[in-house]
Amino acid sequence: MGTTTTTPPPAPKTNRIGLQVIDYRGGKTTLCAGCGHNAISERIIDAMYEMGVQPERVAKFSGIGCSSKSPAYFMNRSHSFNSVHGRMPSVATGAMLANKDLIALGVTGDGDTVSIGAGQFIHLMRRNLPMIYIIEDNGCYGLTKGQFSATADLGSTLKSGIANDLPPVDTCAMAIQLGATFVGRSFSGDKKQLHTMLKAAIAHKGTVMLDVVSPCVTFNDHEGSTKSYKYMQAHEEPLHEVSFVPSFEEINVDYDPGTTFEVTMHDGSSLRLKKLEQEYDPTDRVEAVSRLMKSHSAGEVLTGVFYINAKAPSFIDMLNVTDQPLATLPESRTRPSREALAKCMEELQ
Amino acid sequence: MATTDIVPRESSGGLGHKRVVNDMSIQVATVNGSGSQSSNTVLLRSIFQMGVPISGKNLFPSNIAGLPTWYTIRANKDGYIGRKKEIDLLIAMNAETAQDDVKTLAPGASVLYDEPLALDKLRDDVIFYAVPYDKLAATVGAEAKLRKLIKNMIYVGVAAQLLEIEYAEVEKAIRKQFSAKAKATNLNLAAAKAGHDYAAANLKKRDPFYIQRMDKTKGMIIVDGNSAAAMGCMFAGCTVVTWYPITPSSSLVETMIDYMKEYRIGADGKATFAIVQAEDELAAVGMVIGAAWAGARSMTATAGPGISLMAEFVGLAYYVEVPAVIWNIQRVGPSTGLPTRTAQGDILSTALLSHGDTKHIMLIPNSMIECFTMAQDAFDLAERFQTPVFVMSDLDLGMNNWMSDPFPYPEKPIDRGKVLSKEDLEKLGGFARYKDVDGDGVGYRTLPGTDHPAAAYFARGSGHNEKAQYSERPDDFERNMERINKKFETARSFVPRPELAGSGKAKVGIIAYGTSHWALIEARDQLKNEHNLETDYLRLRAYPFTREVHDFIEKHERTYIVEQNRDGQMASLIKLDIKPELVTRLRSICHIHGLPMDARSITDELMMMEGK
Numbered sequence: 001m002g003t004t005t006t007t008p009p010p011a012p013k014t015n016r017i018g019l020q021v022i023d024y025r026g027g028k029t030t031l032c033a034g035c036g037h038n039a040i041s042e043r044i045i046d047a048m049y050e051m052g053v054q055p056e057r058v059a060k061f062s063g064i065g066c067s068s069k070s071p072a073y074f075m076n077r078s079h080s081f082n083s084v085h086g087r088m089p090s091v092a093t094g095a096m097l098a099n100k101d102l103i104a105l106g107v108t109g110d111g112d113t114v115s116i117g118a119g120q121f122i123h124l125m126r127r128n129l130p131m132i133y134i135i136e137d138n139g140c141y142g143l144t145k146g147q148f149s150a151t152a153d154l155g156s157t158l159k160s161g162i163a164n165d166l167p168p169v170d171t172c173a174m175a176i177q178l179g180a181t182f183v184g185r186s187f188s189g190d191k192k193q194l195h196t197m198l199k200a201a202i203a204h205k206g207t208v209m210l211d212v213v214s215p216c217v218t219f220n221d222h223e224g225s226t227k228s229y230k231y232m233q234a235h236e237e238p239l240h241e242v243s244f245v246p247s248f249e250e251i252n253v254d255y256d257p258g259t260t261f262e263v264t265m266h267d268g269s270s271l272r273l274k275k276l277e278q279e280y281d282p283t284d285r286v287e288a289v290s291r292l293m294k295s296h297s298a299g300e301v302l303t304g305v306f307y308i309n310a311k312a313p314s315f316i317d318m319l320n321v322t323d324q325p326l327a328t329l330p331e332s333r334t335r336p337s338r339e340a341l342a343k344c345m346e347e348l349q
Numbered sequence: 350m351a352t353t354d355i356v357p358r359e360s361s362g363g364l365g366h367k368r369v370v371n372d373m374s375i376q377v378a379t380v381n382g383s384g385s386q387s388s389n390t391v392l393l394r395s396i397f398q399m400g401v402p403i404s405g406k407n408l409f410p411s412n413i414a415g416l417p418t419w420y421t422i423r424a425n426k427d428g429y430i431g432r433k434k435e436i437d438l439l440i441a442m443n444a445e446t447a448q449d450d451v452k453t454l455a456p457g458a459s460v461l462y463d464e465p466l467a468l469d470k471l472r473d474d475v476i477f478y479a480v481p482y483d484k485l486a487a488t489v490g491a492e493a494k495l496r497k498l499i500k501n502m503i504y505v506g507v508a509a510q511l512l513e514i515e516y517a518e519v520e521k522a523i524r525k526q527f528s529a530k531a532k533a534t535n536l537n538l539a540a541a542k543a544g545h546d547y548a549a550a551n552l553k554k555r556d557p558f559y560i561q562r563m564d565k566t567k568g569m570i571i572v573d574g575n576s577a578a579a580m581g582c583m584f585a586g587c588t589v590v591t592w593y594p595i596t597p598s599s600s601l602v603e604t605m606i607d608y609m610k611e612y613r614i615g616a617d618g619k620a621t622f623a624i625v626q627a628e629d630e631l632a633a634v635g636m637v638i639g640a641a642w643a644g645a646r647s648m649t650a651t652a653g654p655g656i657s658l659m660a661e662f663v664g665l666a667y668y669v670e671v672p673a674v675i676w677n678i679q680r681v682g683p684s685t686g687l688p689t690r691t692a693q694g695d696i697l698s699t700a701l702l703s704h705g706d707t708k709h710i711m712l713i714p715n716s717m718i719e720c721f722t723m724a725q726d727a728f729d730l731a732e733r734f735q736t737p738v739f740v741m742s743d744l745d746l747g748m749n750n751w752m753s754d755p756f757p758y759p760e761k762p763i764d765r766g767k768v769l770s771k772e773d774l775e776k777l778g779g780f781a782r783y784k785d786v787d788g789d790g791v792g793y794r795t796l797p798g799t800d801h802p803a804a805a806y807f808a809r810g811s812g813h814n815e816k817a818q819y820s821e822r823p824d825d826f827e828r829n830m831e832r833i834n835k836k837f838e839t840a841r842s843f844v845p846r847p848e849l850a851g852s853g854k855a856k857v858g859i860i861a862y863g864t865s866h867w868a869l870i871e872a873r874d875q876l877k878n879e880h881n882l883e884t885d886y887l888r889l890r891a892y893p894f895t896r897e898v899h900d901f902i903e904k905h906e907r908t909y910i911v912e913q914n915r916d917g918q919m920a921s922l923i924k925l926d927i928k929p930e931l932v933t934r935l936r937s938i939c940h941i942h943g944l945p946m947d948a949r950s951i952t953d954e955l956m957m958m959e960g961k
Contacts, residue, residue: 059797079797082809090632094639097589097623099798123628322619326588327644331763334586336612338758345755348570
């Protein structure tokens with residue numbers, strides 16, 4: 001019996017709540033190889049892991065379409081609800097009414113959001129429900145083989161060469177006008193920016209609307225498409241450089257207030273937007289919408305955090321519901337007393 | 350537009366004949382928005398306080414102001430409170446409809462009219478009383494703008510005097526109606542008095558109708574079905590209500606808001622509920638489903654058009670197996686139909702709502718107490734079977750005034766169904782969401798937010814296996830659908846059982862449900878007393894049907910199914926459920942005119958079908 005020296009295997013890397021990145025993973029994707037949506041799933045996993053979010057507190061929501069399948073491909077330890085086409089916002093709203101302690105994450109597409117679900121999208125934005133709403137925006141209906149969606153740009157072509165002759169909806173401009181309190185656009189291929197914006201989104205209390213251009217490699221990645229990888233690489237125009245310091249990390253990087261706009265988030269985190277161009281105030285809705293309109297005219301795809309209001313009350317705040325989630329209130333708190341019924345009856349006598 | 354048939358029958362009165370005591374119907378014809386509702390409630394309450402059974406039905410148009418509206422009060426010593434077809438006393442306040450209203454009266458009826466309308470020339474077989482409302486209103490001393498309203502309380506005073514309603518009861522009812530407002534109370538007291546005094550001094554009683562004190566309403570309440578449902582839901586522990594306004598269901602949620610604000614704010618000053626007005630019915634039911642999935646006792650209230658819009662989502666809840674309580678306060682369809690009229694026209698479409706193989710539990714209340722108690726039944730069944738449950742009320746039940754015994758305090762503990770907690774998961778190690786562990790078809794569920802790594806599952810409307818994983822395997826799909834069907838079969842022994850009336854030995858059976866009940870009990874007495882026809886009666890209270898329904902049909906030579914729709918919708922559902930050889934025993938009696946069902950029409954039609 002000899003002795004051997006064994007070096008213990010290196011402890012797996014964990015986050016601040018002791019979980020490994022594997023604890024945030026999901027099932028194997030069934031989307032096409034190279035699909036932008038898969039990259040977004042990866043960024044969600046990284047952001048949730050780095051922010052140390054308890055997966056059991058997250059509830060995932062989606063509608064119908066390729067994008068809406070993706071919640072199956074990340075965070076298996078979170079409950080998920082794949083609902084009906086365009087109506088995910090109402091399901092998410094109901095769940096948050098039942099349990100305000102949940103962290104709601106909606107993943108949806110441009111068809112879900114802007115066409116069949118336009119009505120529910122509008123009212124979700126108006127309510128400022130605490131929720132991250134991600135549009136995986138590829139300008140087409142992938143699951144039904146590539147028809148135009150309402151975010152397809154004017155003149156963008158299908159594979160068959162047919163050009164789109166209707167103007168696109170800018171979901172960001174729409175969300176800002178409607179009352180969302182954190183609105184941005186990114187690109188599935190812009191790993192750093194998307195990752196940072198997702199972490200800031202997790203820290204926000206209110207509706208986060210992220211439009212993420214996410215090319216459809218099978219039906220909308222050709223010459224003539226304005227939602228292709230190639231087009232995005234050539235036309236993405238970051239409004240600023242986005243960085244984020246979570247509340248649990250010490251802030252040890254100085255920044256120049258002259259060139260960087262800092263937003264203190266609800267939980268004490270810090271979102272920093274380093275100016276790359278002229279003065280831009282992301283707390284000014286009018287300026288935000290105006291800048292978006294200008295970028296369309298210039299043929300750019302503007303990305304970044306266009307608008308943020310870290311202080312607005314959320315829908316849940318406004319409802320003044322009791323601290324314990326409504327879902328698990330005991331009968332003693334949800335059934336009024338005998339005296340209460342007697343009083344009701346007396347009033348009707 | 351009249352509310353009675355064109356060919357009148359004899360009124361139970363008659364010129365100068367016998368006294369008719371505590372058996373009459375009063376119809377007040379007014380204009381929508383003229384403020385007659387308070388007056389009509391006072392008249393109704395005055396009679397109720399005299400101990401006489403009553404009901405009050407508002408027959409109104411889909412309009413805010415300006416169109417004709419009728420309020421009918423039925424007072425009946427025997428407790429028949431369904432609609433009576435014939436009008437005994439017409440209070441004609443609407444110049445536009447007055448002539449028609451008078452023409453359609455039965456001979457022997459009486460009319461109280463505004464003097465300038467000069468209706469007394471129209472017929473000589475009814476009794477007329479003229480009242481100079483404008484002059485009387487002026488003497489009350491109300492400001493000009495209030496005079497129109499005050500006229501309404503004047504007719505209450507006149508009617509009370511003519512019918513010999515004790516005047517103290519009128520005063521009491523006025524005080525209750527305007528409880529918090531001293532000025533309004535005094536003005537209305539003065540108006541009623543002016544009418545009463547005028548009648549005493551100027552009108553000679555010629556009709557035979559009288560109200561006399563009796564003791565059949567002691568301890569009872571007057572309420573509408575929507576308010577009863579609102580209370581029922583509150584005491585059933587409902588926590589989330591999401592809705593979209595639609596007649597005739599809006600008042601259910603609006604009343605519930607008031608009750609919840611009074612009784613469901615905790616010691617911390619915070620609400621133990623959330624009520625949200627959604628952007629449409631799709632969102633309303635979507636929120637109900639999201640909330641129920643996350644563990645709340647959630648509900649919505651709507652009517653036919655809303656039900657149609659909810660179809661897709663209801664199929665999702667059925668297949669994903671999420672509890673949901675949906676109140677369908679039925680009105681007349683198809684399409685916009687008659688939005689302010691009553692029907693039982695959504696039975697078939699609700700039972701099978703959504704695409705694919707779907708079928709749903711329906712509870713059918715017929716009374717104020719059942720609107721209250723079935724609220725808890727609905728939530729308990731929805732959570733027990735993890736499926737949508739519909740409560741099929743209607744406009745007549747929901748929006749009209751009914752007397753009732755006070756509601757019993759719910760003794761049954763709230764049933765939250767099969768939900769696994771963190772502790773359960775620690776013991777079990779994991780679970781399969783759609784596995785039939787107990788043999789009743791119902792799997793165990795977990796709520797989002799449950800702090801256990803094995804708690805999560807993926808709820809999806811697409812094909813799935815026992816573990817809630819995506820699956821298109823034929824055997825997975827078939828097994829799952831059969832299991833869901835098993836839940837429905839299990840539910841048969843959990844839903845409220847039908848109620849049997851009669852000896853059980855009659856040759857003729859009658860099946861009815863919901864508000865048809867009130868016409869039906871009166872019709873059965875008419876059949877027995879006028880035609881010597883004994884009947885047995887089974888009142889359905891739920892779908893799926895229980896054993897009693899099959900047995901009832903089997904025991905009777907023929908069974909009439911009475912309902913308020915065109916196609917015999919409940920009859921169709923029953924036919925799907927019974928042995929084929931029994932189908933020929935069924936006969937349908939259907940009414941679709943939008944007015945609450947009346948006994949006489951049932952009796953006549955049934956006797957005709959009996960060949961007599």
